[in-house]
Amino acid sequence: MTTAPSIPTAANALTGKRRVAFASFVDENYLPGFLTLLRSLALSNPSVCEDFLVLHDGLRTDSIARIRALHPRVSFRQVDAAHYDGYAKGDQDNYLVRKAYFILDVFRVRDYDTVITLDTDMVVLGDLGELLELRDGLAAVPQFFYGQHKLNSGLLVIQRDYLSDAFCAKLDEVGRKGSYELDKHDQGILNAVLDGGFLHLDARYNFVKRRLSGDLPVPDDTAILHFTGRHKPWQGGEAGYGQAEDRWHAYELSEAEFHDAYLSLPGAKHHDLLVHYGTPHVRRTGDVETARRVASAHIGAGEYQEAVDLLGGIRIPVDEGWAHEVLGHALMSVSRYGEARTELMLATAAPNRAATSFGRLAQIAWIHGDDTAAAEYALDGLGVDPTHRANRLMYRRTTSAKQAAEGAPAEQLAHVAFYMEQQGNAGDKLLPESVRLAFDRDTGPARWHSVHAHRLFDEAALERVNARRGLVIGGGGLFIPDTAPNGNSGWQWNVPDALLERIDVPVMVYAVGFNAFDGQAYGRSRDRFLSSLRKLVERSAFFGLRNHGSIEKVRDLLPAGLRDKVRFQPCPTTVTRQTTAGWTDPAERENTVLVNAAYDRAGLRFGHDYGHFLGEMATAVKGLGAHAEVKCVAHSLDDERIAFDLRREHGISLPVIPMYDFDNDAIRNTYARTKLVIGMRGHAGMIPFGCGTPIISLISHPKMAYFLADIERPEWGISVHDRHLGARLVERAAGMLSDHAAAVADVHGRQQELWKVTEANAADLRVILGGRTV
Incomplete structure (x- = not known):
């Protein structure tokens, strides 16, 4: 392990998480149908928001804006229209016939694992969860008139195996030869290529209008209703299908009507949809309850400043306790603690929000080092709800036996870490001790001064740290925006830049990880995080990250002059056998x-x-x-x-x-x-x-x-x-x-390589610390 391993940059390439998208071909003539399709998808599946690929051969600017207003994750992709000019067709001059082939461009998509195509003359009436969970083959509903051998291409669930050059070549070969039913266009080509080899879906996922001839009602279990044929609902429809068309027209809504309809739905809603529709609704109406829900969604996604901006921009009546509590939560998450206290105190008057609000007040007091006030607030919260876990843990934390007396400051290292307490994550509980073991066998207060990462690093904390021989920061995934949000750094250590710059003892960042998930972002706190990160690297005498993936991520966020300061330091838990005194293998x-x-x-x-x-x-x-x-x-x-x-x-x-x-x-x-x-x-x-x-x-x-x-x-x-x-x-x-012995030996061999890196770094740390560790 002398060189850094090659790390794929795309997170989903590492996790294997499927990227899923919907797709439709859209032109100006079918735009009314597509807009209604988007509304129906959101209203029928309020907790679903995947990327939506809009294939097109040219759309007006105002049409693009109307589409964007209805979906927060649209991606416009222009088709290669000329590619299909060489296909044999039943009517080369009919523009509708020509455009019918453009949906085949979806098979040229390479950045998704599953793509679900929807014709623009469809309306979604039911849950599509089963389609989103499909993982194999190419799925479709068999044609109504042609038995089970042929599919209807209005809905396709396409897996990556078919999103390939090889499958596109088969489509091109059939299309250019004309060896398919010419009057069936794209559907004809697909049926010729697949020859019945597709996964059959229930008819309710592509329920064609013709099944309802004679003005029959739409079956209750219909998930997708498909208005096949020449007559479309937005063009006046067709006699004999009144009940079906009524279902389509139910989704033909103005912007305000649509937002109201979505927000009034019961149950869970997708963050992106709730924010996309709820934000303009709040701006238009000033509705406090919607603002509270949207702000809560922002907080759940780590978008704390967005939550502050939304709720802080409207008038919240004094008796709206829940909204005050959410605004207080958002304000404390961006370190506007005084304003947060005011909002949370207002929220304590609401019986159903009081316990949570007292818990947040206790947390603010604890962040500021006031254990007495924190315990009082926690006790107040328990008085409202004796089962409230956060208050119970805070009360224990702030009233338990105090830490043993520390040694002389000049003989200590300060240690910034996330110190996990009762019933906390076992890994986080072990980490601080493991970091200390990498420096010295004595991990107690004689040698170490503890600085909890989540408490505000203020003037008093700065004075205590500068009285020590050095400052160790680590370990764990501290570079993450939402575990303990604050507006001072944007990551887990609650340190303002001005105080970070005034630390005058050696700063050693040890085995920290960049812990953002696949799909997780820093939101508007990104700039705050970047500034804090750069100052930390500048100030550090040693900056070691626990894996090369984190190294790559952090180096990408740094100016060129700082990147070489970032080095590899394995997590000390991975070399436990080497650092733990008296260790013997079982x-x-x-x-x-x-x-x-x-x-x-x-x-x-x-x-x-x-x-x-x-x-x-x-x-x-x-x-x-x-x-x-x-x-x-x-x-x-x-x-x-x-x-x-x-x-x-x-x-x-x-x-x-x-x-x-x-x-x-x-x-x-x-x-x-x-x-x-x-x-x-x-x-x-x-x-x-x-x-x-x-x-x-x-x-x-x-x-x-x-x-x-x-x-x-x-x-x-x-x-x-x-x-x-x-x-x-x-x-x-x-x-x-x-062959367990061989497996264990392999682990020992791999561990030895990490120990070599750790020992080499330890030599550098001894130099930084004047020839000693602690």
């Missing part, structure tokens, strides 16, 4: 396989594939049971969900190990004694690896692939989206278990 291991699954930001992890993942894990657990006892290891409370879901959906029961309640020694011992760990969290891979235990990573985050690339074992990872996840897990696990 003489015998329990015949167990520990499985960990993570559920934070589940939408970013799984997309539309959670049902697939759970089914494949059921297959894996059954198969692994023939080799060892399988247990669920929960780093946090939420991780237990896989045990609940497997039992409910597949009748499989897994014992649960509540690692969130373990101390650090118990965490290490548990991982050292098992034979194999299959983990989705980064530290459900790195910690057992550091303990010498073989691992297989369930990749739902780029950092998992980054680590495996660093140790040159990418085959130890399988995407949670893998089509054959269950079988592959069993196969790889069985291989490791059958």
Whole structure:
């Protein structure tokens, strides 16, 4: 591992997460149909918002604007119209015939894994979830008049295997030869090429108008109604289909009517749609409840300043407690703490928001180092709701036994970290101690001054740090915008630039990770993050990131003159056997396989594939049971969900190990004694690896692939989206278990390479610290 491994830049190339898009060919004549299609899609599937590819051969500027107003994620792609001039056609001069072939350009799409095409004379009436979950083949509804052999091309669910040059060549060959039903245009070509080889969907996903001849009612289970034929609803329609056309006209709405209709729908709504439709609605009406919902969506996506701007721009009545609480949450997330306190105090008057509001007031007090006030606010919150977990944890945090007396400042290093407490993430709990072990065997207060990353770094904190010999920042994925949001840095350490610049002891950034998920962005806090990051790199005597993927991401954000300061420092949990005093490998291991699954930001992890993942894990657990006892290891409370879901959906029961309640020694011992760990969290891979235990990573985050690339074992990872996840897990696990000694030896060998890097960096750190570590 002397050179940096090659890291793919696209996050979904690492996680295997499917990119899904809808697509339609649109021209000016069919624009009214397409606009109605977009409205119907949103109103029938309010929690779905995938990219929408608008294929076209030229659209007016005002038409593009109307489309953008209806969908937040449209991508306009001009077709290669001339490409289809060489196709044999039934009527070369008819413009409709010519344009009928342009939808075939969808097969030239290369940046999506699944594309769902919709004709512009369709209206969506029901849930399309089943289509979004499809992962294989090319799916369509068989034609109404021609039995099961031929498809209707109005709706196609196309997987990547068909989005290829090879399949396009087949289409071109048939099109140019004319060896298809010429009067069926694109549909004729597809049927000639596929010859019945497509996945059959139920008729309700492409329910053609002709089935309703005689003015029959539309069946209740119809998901997509297709107005095939010459007569379209926006052109006056056709006699004998009145009830069908009424369903289409129900979606022919003005902008205000459409926004009102979407916002009044019950149930979950997609963040992008809620923001896209709710924001203009709030500007037009000043509606407080809609503003509260849209601001909550912004907060959920880490868009804190956007939430402040929206809610702060309207008048909120005093008695609207929920809106005040959300605005208070947004304000504290951008470090406008005084304003946040005012809003949260107003919210405490509302019985249903009081506990949460007191909890946020307690958090603000704790951030400012006032444990007494934090405990009082938490107690007030518990008085409203004795079951409120955040208040209970804050009260314990601020009233528990105080830290032991520290040693002399001149003999200490200050350490900025995320110090996890009761029932917190096991990996985060172990990290601070692991970082300290990489510097010195004494990890206690005699040698270390703790600085919680999430507390405001103020003048008093600066004075305490500058009294120490140096400042260590790490480890963990601190470069992430939403775990502990603040407006001072844009990442987890709540440090203003002015105070960061005044630190006058050596600053050592040690094994920090860039932890953004596939699909996660910094929003308007990006500039604040970039400024803080650059100042941190400038100020650092040592700047080590825990994987080369993070190094690549951070270097891309830095000016050229700072990029070379970024170096590789493996996470110290990966070399636990080397740093832990008195470590001995277990003489015998329990015949167990520990499985960990993570559920934070589940939408970013799984997309539309959670049902697939759970089914494949059921297959894996059954198969692994023939080799060892399988247990669920929960780093946090939420991780237990896989045990609940497997039992409910597949009748499989897994014992649960509540690692969130373990101390650090118990965490290490548990991982050292098992034979194999299959983990989705980064530290459900790195910690057992550091303990010498073989691992297989369930990749739902780029950092998992980054680590495996660093140790040159990418085959130890399988995407949670893998089509054959269950079988592959069993196969790889069985291989490791059958020759377990060799698997352990491989882990030890890989670990030794990381230890060499760690030792080399330690030599540089000793120079920085004047020849000593602590």
